[in-house]
Amino acid sequence: MEKRWWYLLLAIPLVATLIPPIYARTQPELFGFPFFYWYQLLWVLLASGITWLVFNRTREMRDE
């Protein structure tokens, strides 16, 4: 049953990107990119990392 808790992590990228008021602004900038852009691009990487983490953790449980 512990596996289910890991799957909840997958909701995080959804919450982070489905609420535009959080990120619809230009400041602060990073490398010349307005916040709106680098925030959304960053979440691509973070979501990927979270998905990999979930895969890794739940896989160990399956092998046991």
Place this chain on the structure above:
Amino acid sequence: MNNTAAIICLVLVAAVIALGFWAARWGNVKIHSLEEWALGGRRFGTLIYWFLLGGDAYTAYTFIALPALAYGAGAFAFYAVPYATVTYPLAYLFASRLWIIGKRRGYLTTADFVRERFDSRALELAIAVTGLLALIPYIALQLIGMQAVLQALGFAVLSSELFLVISFALLAAFTFTSGLRAPALIAVVKDVLIYATVITAVVYIPSQLGGWHHIFDAAQTALKAKPKPGAIVIAPAQYFAYATLVFGSALALFNYPHLITSMLSAKSVDVVRRNMALLPAYTLLLGLLALLGFCALAAGINVGKQPNLAVPLLFAKFFPPWFAGIAFAAIIIGALVPAAIMAIGAANLFASNIFRSFSVRLQGEAALPAFNAKVLALVVLAAALFMAINVQPAFAINFQQLGGAWMVQTVPAGSIGLFTRWFRAPALLAGWIVGMGTAAYMGYTNGYSGTYVLHLGSFVLAGYVGFYALVANLAVSTAGTLLAPLWSAAPERDLTAAADYA
């Protein structure tokens, strides 16, 4: 015509077409069954799967249209980035489940799953028809993407049509002989070229334009000056439309028949899961590509009445001819890969779901004739080619927009159905009808822009058509399921077993 670029482009495209024919021999296994043809025998490992799905999901039309949208409207075009951020975690859960049961029970399409889960041929047909309606304009749009490139290369209209007909005829031929293996192999070449092109572009072009800060500033100025002003950040009035477009599209993406086809070709469920963490790399690429639309604005590229030319003209202006040729080849090949898979996906729908619904029960249903599916793939490609050449591009674009909203209507039966059998088939069917009708109505009254402005009294809310239609769909499905005991106490069948999903 820019000769160097054109020659390099044509050579690369020809090489890749040859690869498509060779793919029939790849892996030293003869293509002897429908599963072998349509799904590569369900034997693709993590790496080739990554190339295949990347090549499938990120199409020539995407590469052309997204920057064009950024060029024309601004920040809204960036929806493609959170779209992927949302879709992959969802697909991690849904697609892997469909793979498991698909493998166990031999499914080729979502409609196959729906037929067994809900024991309903009507629902199966509904899902299959939706997929088909969504695919045909999508294939036609790949051609339109190719045309934008050919135009930038300097082809006259007639010769570009000839090029399209020839390349599609060859595409149809190698799809016929090699099945899914052809686009899988070609996707490797395509993706390498695309990564090389976009990475080079986003490093080199901004350096020629004074850096990203300046590009965003220049884009903002240009966008505000348009007849329909845009901006580099979305406005509060657009928040809900943006979020619902992202969410609705993300739910529906992996239900598209061509993505189901690619998805089911994995050799294990872990290949699927791993890729949900690896495929986002393409999204980074896509985000940067969208920003090239801003670069086009900053560079003063004039597209006249054709925003689709934004990226091709940008490449033509800044890249040396030989590299422009490579970039253009990448985009053209980027049309061939998904077009082939879409044709296979559509053929699967016809063979597995649509014809079977109308034909007499065949002996030994497990042995679906592969030949029928192959011929159907040719027919589908011919139909799309016909549409692309003879019909206004605006028609194909609107049709595809509507098709996207329609695909969202397959989510209750095809996606939610993977996790629960609670809904009753007639209720789902009614919900589907309502969803399809709502999407069509909203599209028709809103010029197929994808956004519908909902008026609730004095409250105004602009949202994604597909999302609104899904809400209506689910409302009817839920109400129908709750009320069903009133006229039918009989439980419905489910041909799948709980153990099939593990």
